[in-house]
Amino acid sequence: MTARAPIEDVTEDAAVMQVGEPKHWAAGVPGIAHAMGPAIADMGAGRALTLLTDMNQKDGFDCMSCAWADPEHRKTFEFCENGAKAVTWEATPVVIPTTFWAEHPISSLRERSEYWLGMQGRLVEPVYKPAGDDHYRPISWDDAFTLIADRLKAMESPDQATFYTSGRTANETAFAYQLLARVLGTNNLPDCSNMCHESTGIAMGETIGIGKNTVAYKDFAKADLIIVMGQNPGTNHPRMLTALEEAKDAGAQIVAINPLLEAGLVRYKNPQRVRGIIGHGTGIADQYLQIRAGGDGWLMKAISQRVFAAEDANPGTVLDHAFLAEHCQGLDEFRESLADLDPETVLRATGLSTAEIDELAERYLHADRVIITWAMGLTQHRDAVNIIKEVINLLLLRGNIGKPGAGASPIRGHSNVQGDRTMGIWEQMPDAFLDGLGREFGFEPPRAHGYDVVKAVEAMRQGRTKVWIAMGGNLVSAVADTRAAEEGFAKVGLNVQISTKLNRNHLTVGDEALILPVLGRTEIDMQATGEQILSVEDSVCAIHASRGKVQPLSPLLRSEISVIVGIARALFGDDGPVDWASFECDYDVIRDHIEHVVPGFEHFNERLHRDDGFILPHGPRDSRTFPTATGKAMITVTDLEYIDCPPGRLLLQSMRSHDQFNTTVYSLNDRYRGIKKGRRVVFVHPDDLAELGIADGALVDVHSEFSDGVDRVVRAFKVVAYPTSRGCAATYFPEGNPLVPLGFTALGSNTPASKSVVVRLEPVR
Numbered sequence: 001m002t003a004r005a006p007i008e009d010v011t012e013d014a015a016v017m018q019v020g021e022p023k024h025w026a027a028g029v030p031g032i033a034h035a036m037g038p039a040i041a042d043m044g045a046g047r048a049l050t051l052l053t054d055m056n057q058k059d060g061f062d063c064m065s066c067a068w069a070d071p072e073h074r075k076t077f078e079f080c081e082n083g084a085k086a087v088t089w090e091a092t093p094v095v096i097p098t099t100f101w102a103e104h105p106i107s108s109l110r111e112r113s114e115y116w117l118g119m120q121g122r123l124v125e126p127v128y129k130p131a132g133d134d135h136y137r138p139i140s141w142d143d144a145f146t147l148i149a150d151r152l153k154a155m156e157s158p159d160q161a162t163f164y165t166s167g168r169t170a171n172e173t174a175f176a177y178q179l180l181a182r183v184l185g186t187n188n189l190p191d192c193s194n195m196c197h198e199s200t201g202i203a204m205g206e207t208i209g210i211g212k213n214t215v216a217y218k219d220f221a222k223a224d225l226i227i228v229m230g231q232n233p234g235t236n237h238p239r240m241l242t243a244l245e246e247a248k249d250a251g252a253q254i255v256a257i258n259p260l261l262e263a264g265l266v267r268y269k270n271p272q273r274v275r276g277i278i279g280h281g282t283g284i285a286d287q288y289l290q291i292r293a294g295g296d297g298w299l300m301k302a303i304s305q306r307v308f309a310a311e312d313a314n315p316g317t318v319l320d321h322a323f324l325a326e327h328c329q330g331l332d333e334f335r336e337s338l339a340d341l342d343p344e345t346v347l348r349a350t351g352l353s354t355a356e357i358d359e360l361a362e363r364y365l366h367a368d369r370v371i372i373t374w375a376m377g378l379t380q381h382r383d384a385v386n387i388i389k390e391v392i393n394l395l396l397l398r399g400n401i402g403k404p405g406a407g408a409s410p411i412r413g414h415s416n417v418q419g420d421r422t423m424g425i426w427e428q429m430p431d432a433f434l435d436g437l438g439r440e441f442g443f444e445p446p447r448a449h450g451y452d453v454v455k456a457v458e459a460m461r462q463g464r465t466k467v468w469i470a471m472g473g474n475l476v477s478a479v480a481d482t483r484a485a486e487e488g489f490a491k492v493g494l495n496v497q498i499s500t501k502l503n504r505n506h507l508t509v510g511d512e513a514l515i516l517p518v519l520g521r522t523e524i525d526m527q528a529t530g531e532q533i534l535s536v537e538d539s540v541c542a543i544h545a546s547r548g549k550v551q552p553l554s555p556l557l558r559s560e561i562s563v564i565v566g567i568a569r570a571l572f573g574d575d576g577p578v579d580w581a582s583f584e585c586d587y588d589v590i591r592d593h594i595e596h597v598v599p600g601f602e603h604f605n606e607r608l609h610r611d612d613g614f615i616l617p618h619g620p621r622d623s624r625t626f627p628t629a630t631g632k633a634m635i636t637v638t639d640l641e642y643i644d645c646p647p648g649r650l651l652l653q654s655m656r657s658h659d660q661f662n663t664t665v666y667s668l669n670d671r672y673r674g675i676k677k678g679r680r681v682v683f684v685h686p687d688d689l690a691e692l693g694i695a696d697g698a699l700v701d702v703h704s705e706f707s708d709g710v711d712r713v714v715r716a717f718k719v720v721a722y723p724t725s726r727g728c729a730a731t732y733f734p735e736g737n738p739l740v741p742l743g744f745t746a747l748g749s750n751t752p753a754s755k756s757v758v759v760r761l762e763p764v765r
């Protein structure tokens with residue numbers, strides 16, 4: 001391992017920031033060159049090559065950058081620029097030296113940027129901040145475990161502890177972690193999914209009975225039409241562009257629905273193809289609808305209305321009558337509700353023209369097999385659950401669920417966020433799971449629902465949380481209302497962060513805090529019975545093995561499972577219901593328990609070791625069996641809101657730049673959007689700027705406006721004239737988070753509604 005002097009911090013300077021033309025294509029030679037350059041420089045050619053060629057391969061590790069599916073036949077170089085960045089960031093040989101903690105008081109570290117914190121290198125020794133101290137200092141693993149156990153035992157109720165999970169956590173780890181919380185006696189298991197696809201889970205759960213993707217990887221190449229809504233795959237799921245390109249080659253049409261013109265959805269230069277390297281690449285979107293933020297539910301209703309109109313014109317030929325009769329409920333009510341859909345409201349809510357909506361309807365009507373994919377552009381709105389229900393409605397009308405080349409395809413974010421839920425990381429797991437868990441281990445799991453992310457922050461603010469444990473993640477930066485979250489974390493008795501890299505949450509702590517450093521996914525995990533593998537579930541319900549490839553950076557690092565077991569043994573001793581020690585020596589033991597508790601994991605070990613994985617069963621996808629209360633897919637009538645935006649105000653969304661992974665910032669650039677050396681920007685349509693009398697390049701303070709009267713503001717953002725839909729603006733996350741009140745969440749899923757916030761821009765004088 002190497003210790004490199006800390007790099008200079010970056011202070012954002014609007015004068016230094018460069019704004020160029022946005023790109024109209026994504027991922028090609030520059031992508032790979034950008035990717036390989038830093039990897040090789042930092043890691044040395046050998047280590048870099050091992051890692052980059054083992055990513056997403058059989059016998060390799062699962063890339064941690066997103067949950068996009070692996071093709072059935074994995075290619076030698078199945079990686080992308082942003083996957084390579086994530087690997088480089090984790091597998092850096094640079095470590096934080098012991099002297100660091102004495103040199104840097106926590107209060108001074110708090111002034112540093114998230115970029116600088118991440119660039120300090122890997123965390124390699126456990127450190128402890130005692131109450132009243134402004135420094136972390138090294139602590140032994142045993143003392144750390146004893147301390148955690150003591151604080152947990154001192155609580156008046158198990159609900160004074162909260163166990164957060166970020167979605168990089170593997171299946172076996174997640175299973176052991178939720179078991180620890182539930183044996184202690186709490187369902188306080190908030191996770192990043194509460195801020196991510198929760199709205200999807202709720203909407204799909206209520207309508208088709210399962211919150212997961214109804215398509216398999218191979219369906220993309222069989223589709224006639226793929227509609228990509230509220231998602232920026234060029235940056236966040238780059239390997240998906242290969243699937244879209246293959247679909248186009250096979251004759252599919254693609255429609256992009258997005259307020260911003262995103263490079264990857266316009267044109268793709270596949271780095272794995274000669275045409276991508278020397279040619280113009282593949283045009284992706286046949287139609288690009290620059291919708292007003294939050295308007296997608298109205299668009300879906302308008303298309304469904306046109307489907308009914310087409311059916312009326314040619315009875316018996318448009319709707320999938322056999323499917324609707326056998327498998328669905330609610331058709332007539334839905335048809336009736338659309339009869340008086342007001343076209344003017346649709347146009348105002350979507351910002352689209354009648355001709356654009358008609359064109360999309362024509363495409364939908366002419367396609368036999370339709371896939372609709374979506375991500376955060378749908379899930380993080382006040383009306384997200386209803387918007388997604390309208391997506392499902394539209395698909396059901398023509399039988400586009402449970403047939404080849406068709407389906408509802410939520411594209412997950414964190415690489416194992418879906419698997420974590422399957423393993424029981426959820427504050428409201430159903431009784432069937434809890435019954436199974438209780439039977440397997442001989443204890444009575446708690447039944448009362450626990451905290452989700454927003455409730456967890458509220459509980460902290462009210463001083464109700466004594467112990468906070470986080471398996472990865474950086475909640476204080478990720479959640480809405482940064483100031484409220486900081487206030488909450490400052491009131492926690494003991495904050496335990498199990499992490500690979502330093503981040504803001506390590507510095508936003510109350511009395512006592514611990515940082516426990518763990519192996520990353522790229523590292524070999526050696527335990528008493530030998531080298532261990534883990535497993536993950538991707539967006540299309542495929543379970544894969546993940547095997548670390550490089551030597552751990554320090555002998556002090558522990559695996560996440562070993563940390564859970566350390567806490568559990570210090571807390572419960574060795575005579576409780578669970579034989580924790582057996583978990584640590586051999587992860588096959590955990591998999592055997594999972595097999596007994598979670599349906600679909602029959603012969604888990606055998607199928608993982610022998611076949612490298614398998615696909616979980618899925619009723620709607622496999623056999624049009626809908627596990628809802630009625631046994632039918634529910635076509636629902638939704639009461640959509642129109643987001644009112646008073647004159648002089650804009651609807652602000654927050655999204656990712658090309659050089660970040662959530663709260664991790666790799667650089668201050670956003671190549672596809674033409675931004676260099678800065679993140680404090682707000683993208684606005686040039687005509688809106690003209691109307692507001694604000695110049696392109698001006699500095700503004702951005703204020704959000706909510707009825708609680710609190711003035712939430714982020715200061716000195718640079719205005720960038722940009723091709724976004726009229727009346728809408730965009731900024732980066734997490735910089736935009738202080739603008740979103742904690743209570744401003746999606747109805748029904750409680751996900752922070754960070755993508756439609758009414759703001760006003762005030763020029764900085």
Ligand SMILES: Nc1nc2c(c(=O)[nH]1)N[C@H]1C(S)=C(S)[C@@H](COP(=O)(O)OP(=O)(O)OC[C@H]3O[C@@H](n4cnc5c(=O)[nH]c(N)nc54)[C@H](O)[C@@H]3O)O[C@H]1N2
Nearest residue numbers: 082230232236257293294375376377413414655656661662
């Ligand atoms: N490199 C990289 N990869 C990642 C991540 C990362 O940070 N970096 N994060 C991972 C995670 S956890 C997740 S959840 C995913 C996120 O993947 P995405 O959902 O692609 O992430 P965002 O950057 O939030 O992009 C949201 C997109 O929705 C659009 N949008 C916003 N509002 C609306 C709307 O009202 N309607 C429509 N139709 N579109 C809208 C935005 O313009 C933007 O293109 O990516 C995962 N992969």
Ligand SMILES: Nc1nc2c(c(=O)[nH]1)N[C@H]1C(S)=C(S)[C@@H](COP(=O)(O)OP(=O)(O)OC[C@H]3O[C@@H](n4cnc5c(=O)[nH]c(N)nc54)[C@H](O)[C@@H]3O)O[C@H]1N2
Nearest residue numbers: 166192196472473474478498499500501503662663733754
């Ligand atoms: N305004 C706004 N807010 C958002 C979003 C948005 O689009 N707009 N997106 C939301 C979404 S979709 C999500 S998923 C959340 C993300 O919320 P989180 O998942 O909480 O945040 P991350 O930034 O992904 O967490 C990064 C940290 O995880 C740790 N880490 C990385 N790898 C490992 C590992 O292998 N093991 C362990 N133990 N730790 C590791 C590192 O210390 C790193 O600093 O943010 C949400 N917040």
Ligand SMILES: [Mo]
Nearest residue numbers: 192196413414
């Ligand atoms: Mo996410």
